[in-house]
Amino acid sequence: MVKKLLIINLKAMYSSMxxxxxxxxxxxxxxxxxxxxxxxxxxxxxFATMVVSFAIQLRDPFYNLGIGWMYFTLNSIVVFSICVxxxxxxxxxxxxxxxxxxxLLSMPIKPSSILLSRVLTLLVTEYIFEALISIPMYVVWxxxxxxxxxxxxxxxxxxxxxxxxxxxxxxLLAWILTLVTSRMRKQNFVTLVxxxxxxxxxVWLFSNLQQYIMNLVTNGSAIADAFRQGFxxxxxxxxxxxxxxxxHLLIFIAFAIIPFAIMIGLLSHSFIRIATTKRxxxxxxxxxxxxxxxxxxxxxxKLELRRYWNNTSIILNTSLGGMFALVxxxxxxxxxxxxxxxxxxxxxxxxxxxxxxxIVAAAFALTAAMNVLSAALISLEGNRLWILRSMxxxxxxxxxxxxxxxxxxxxxxxxxxxxxxxxxxxxxxxxGALMVLIxxxxxxxxxxxxxxxxxxxxxxxxxxNELQPVKHGMPVLIVMFGMFALLAGLVLxxxxxxxxxxxxxxxxxLVVAVLxxxxxxxSYWLVTAGARKFEALEx
Amino acid sequence: xxxxxNLTKTFGDKKAVNDISLHxxxxxxxxxxxxxxxxxxxxxxxxxxxxxFDSGDITVDGHSIKTEPxxxxxIISYLPDNPDMYEFLSGIKYLNFVADIFSIxxxxxxxxxxxxxxxFELTSDxxxxxxxxxxxxxxxxxxxxxxxxxxxxxIMDEPFVGLDPxxxxxxxxxxxxxxxxxxxxFFSTHVLEVAEKLCDRVAIISHGKLAASGKMDEVLGNESLxxxxxxxxxxxxxESDNG
Numbered sequence: 001m002v003k004k005l006l007i008i009n010l011k012a013m014y015s016s017m018x019x020x021x022x023x024x025x026x027x028x029x030x031x032x033x034x035x036x037x038x039x040x041x042x043x044x045x046x047f048a049t050m051v052v053s054f055a056i057q058l059r060d061p062f063y064n065l066g067i068g069w070m071y072f073t074l075n076s077i078v079v080f081s082i083c084v085x086x087x088x089x090x091x092x093x094x095x096x097x098x099x100x101x102x103x104l105l106s107m108p109i110k111p112s113s114i115l116l117s118r119v120l121t122l123l124v125t126e127y128i129f130e131a132l133i134s135i136p137m138y139v140v141w142x143x144x145x146x147x148x149x150x151x152x153x154x155x156x157x158x159x160x161x162x163x164x165x166x167x168x169x170x171x172l173l174a175w176i177l178t179l180v181t182s183r184m185r186k187q188n189f190v191t192l193v194x195x196x197x198x199x200x201x202x203v204w205l206f207s208n209l210q211q212y213i214m215n216l217v218t219n220g221s222a223i224a225d226a227f228r229q230g231f232x233x234x235x236x237x238x239x240x241x242x243x244x245x246x247x248h249l250l251i252f253i254a255f256a257i258i259p260f261a262i263m264i265g266l267l268s269h270s271f272i273r274i275a276t277t278k279r280x281x282x283x284x285x286x287x288x289x290x291x292x293x294x295x296x297x298x299x300x301x302k303l304e305l306r307r308y309w310n311n312t313s314i315i316l317n318t319s320l321g322g323m324f325a326l327v328x329x330x331x332x333x334x335x336x337x338x339x340x341x342x343x344x345x346x347x348x349x350x351x352x353x354x355x356x357x358x359i360v361a362a363a364f365a366l367t368a369a370m371n372v373l374s375a376a377l378i379s380l381e382g383n384r385l386w387i388l389r390s391m392x393x394x395x396x397x398x399x400x401x402x403x404x405x406x407x408x409x410x411x412x413x414x415x416x417x418x419x420x421x422x423x424x425x426x427x428x429x430x431x432g433a434l435m436v437l438i439x440x441x442x443x444x445x446x447x448x449x450x451x452x453x454x455x456x457x458x459x460x461x462x463x464x465n466e467l468q469p470v471k472h473g474m475p476v477l478i479v480m481f482g483m484f485a486l487l488a489g490l491v492l493x494x495x496x497x498x499x500x501x502x503x504x505x506x507x508x509x510l511v512v513a514v515l516x517x518x519x520x521x522x523s524y525w526l527v528t529a530g531a532r533k534f535e536a537l538e539x
Numbered sequence: 540x541x542x543x544x545n546l547t548k549t550f551g552d553k554k555a556v557n558d559i560s561l562h563x564x565x566x567x568x569x570x571x572x573x574x575x576x577x578x579x580x581x582x583x584x585x586x587x588x589x590x591x592f593d594s595g596d597i598t599v600d601g602h603s604i605k606t607e608p609x610x611x612x613x614i615i616s617y618l619p620d621n622p623d624m625y626e627f628l629s630g631i632k633y634l635n636f637v638a639d640i641f642s643i644x645x646x647x648x649x650x651x652x653x654x655x656x657x658x659f660e661l662t663s664d665x666x667x668x669x670x671x672x673x674x675x676x677x678x679x680x681x682x683x684x685x686x687x688x689x690x691x692x693x694i695m696d697e698p699f700v701g702l703d704p705x706x707x708x709x710x711x712x713x714x715x716x717x718x719x720x721x722x723x724x725f726f727s728t729h730v731l732e733v734a735e736k737l738c739d740r741v742a743i744i745s746h747g748k749l750a751a752s753g754k755m756d757e758v759l760g761n762e763s764l765x766x767x768x769x770x771x772x773x774x775x776x777x778e779s780d781n782g
Contacts, residue, residue, distance in 0.1 A: 299639035310627035
């Protein structure tokens with residue numbers, strides 16, 4: 001039974017990512033399959049390259065200092081952290097708040113089998129994350145000639161067991177989170193705050209990674225001692241592989257299996273109660289208030305804004321760029337001196353035209369490329385499409401209301417970031433100030449319209465969870481990676497082909513002009529052919 | 540009020556609705572009956588402009604759903620069989636959104652929302668998010684939103700599913716009140732007793748084809764609606780199997 005449930009869970013996961021339209025029984029075409037394969041190869045290659053470069057810097061110094069175990073301890077820390085962070089919200093959704101818990105419990109299936117199938121589904125995703133990190137690290141270790149037969153066997157055993165430890169911690173945190181937030185009205189706010197904390201910690205860690213690596217290399221022995229005493233399970237993890245120490249392997253196995261077994265035992269014991277407890281915030285009493293009226297576009301816009309602010313997943317998956325735009329603006333303003341140093345260096349490297357303004361404008365454009373809300377706004381209608389389609393509102397107004405939402409969500413942080421950067425760097429440079437405001441603006445308009453158009457061509461309306469079109473939707477991926485590729489292409493075009501013919505300021509203004517033309521043409525398509533496309537969607 | 544002429548709609552190779560014609564006059568309560576998968580929802584969705592059909596035409600008060608969809612939608616209301624709504628909105632915000640789209644003046648919308656919310660005993664829940672509503676409460680909210688702009692034609696797919704007895708009674712009264720004012724109602728149902736008692740006219744659809752339609756007493760003759768329905772459905776099934 002566990003196997004059957006596991007297969008169903010994995011199929012549901014696959015379906016949520018790739019099936020476009022069950023009603024029409026459409027399977028993916030070859031170009032889409034090739035696109036997904038290329039994207040997957042790209043993501044794996046990029047991740048592996050990053051891990052390999054990190055591993056190569058650490059391998060020899062640690063081995064030469066006689067603390068080779070530290071190499072694998074660091075590996076386990078990264079895997080453990082990523083698995084815990086990525087798993088908490090998924091565990092909350094799949095175990096504690098799963099919609100089909102009651103249905104499954106009404107069938108002749110043991111509660112422990114339901115639970116185990118859900119836990120194993122989580123485990124499969126954790127193994128994927130772990131493989132992306134641990135396998136390249138072990139390959140680098142082996143290429144240095146340090147791998148032994150015993151160490152390799154121990155690595156395989158520990159590879160299988162490490163996610164158990166992460167899963168036990170993630171389930172515990174998810175349980176606590178569910179208990180804490182279940183009676184709160186602002187559950188989404190709590191989730192958003194926690195997610196932003198994780199994100200800021202990740203960005204901070206990643207931006208200082210090189211410094212940490214240098215510290216590790218220079219102070220390896222002292223740091224190793226601290227790890228040995230502070231994180232014994234992870235020390236045993238590293239020591240078992242690097243030194244082939246069987247006793248340490250057994251101790252690590254105990255550290256991995258015992259907490260996992262306790263957690264499974266506790267959850268099995270309480271699963272029926274967890275799955276059937278009715279949670280909910282205190283009832284809000286209705287008090288008669290004067291209502292306000294809005295026009296059609298404004299009404300759709302308000303509706304979309306409420307949808308957006310109500311769902312943390314939508315915020316985090318479609319508009320992270322806004323947060324980064326604010327961070328960039330804040331950094332430039334509050335770390336003005338280091339920003340000016342950077343300006344001096346870059347000006348010396350590329351002295352032709354308003355290089356700094358072009359780079360800052362491009363940075364804001366890059367953050368805008370991470371805002372892909374419009375690419376999910378048609379799909380998000382899902383089985384509620386009948387509401388808009390059965391009412392007397394033109395498709396044009398619906399699309400413009402949705403576009404307005406994308407623009408508000410993306411333009412406001414881009415403009416705030418831009419204005420902060422102007423105060424930091426461009427108070428006496430009118431062209432620079434205009435550049436950091438205008439380039440991101442026309443680019444954001446382009447992304448907003450392009451996202452809607454792609455979503456109109458590839459709508460996914462049969463989702464069962466709002467996360468599906470937002471997190472796994474093909475239009476979102478196409479727009480995000482498409483915009484990254486477009487920006488990269490423009491940079492390469494200038495550096496390798498056009499830099500000898502025009503200065504960078506002229507190039508930026510030419511790009512702005514082209515984007516303005518594209519914005520006008522695509523807007524026209526959106527309100528004519530796009531509106532017809534929306535009318536043809538079957539609710 | 541509603542004219543359906545030679546409506547045909549196919550899904551892939553399957554003809555879900557095959558050359559259906561019927562007419563609903565002002566002041567009429569028109570029941571639409573058929574087994575699961577007979578083509579009721581497809582017909583209803585085509586009338587509301589939710590599905591594009593292959594051939595035929597549908598007009599409401601003289602406006603074609605193909606060429607003047609907005610004009611048609613201004614005078615109709617649609618209640619689906621499963622009222623999936625924007626769960627992130629509260630009841631009152633949903634109703635205000637619908638009122639915005641129908642351009643109902645503020646005073647009128649406030650008056651009608653409170654009138655119908657009181658009638659359906661939903662007033663105290665209007666501030667709650669729709670995600671916390673039961674199926675019946677969602678059904679009531681959808682009904683209020685459908686009645687709010689005083690439609691000329693109310694189209695409903697299985698409207699009585701999930702309603703408690705009191706709400707069902709209020710709904711029947713509201714339906715009768717609307718037809719008394721000259722409005723028309725076209726609705727599908729599986730509850731044959733309700734259809735028999737309520738409807739002025741009835742149409743029976745089987746395997747995508749209209750098996751019978753007309754005034755209730757003409758269709759029934761001396762039989763009950765249940766007997767007529769099973770006879771016609773059997774005959775249509777046999778015809779479908781043979782040809």
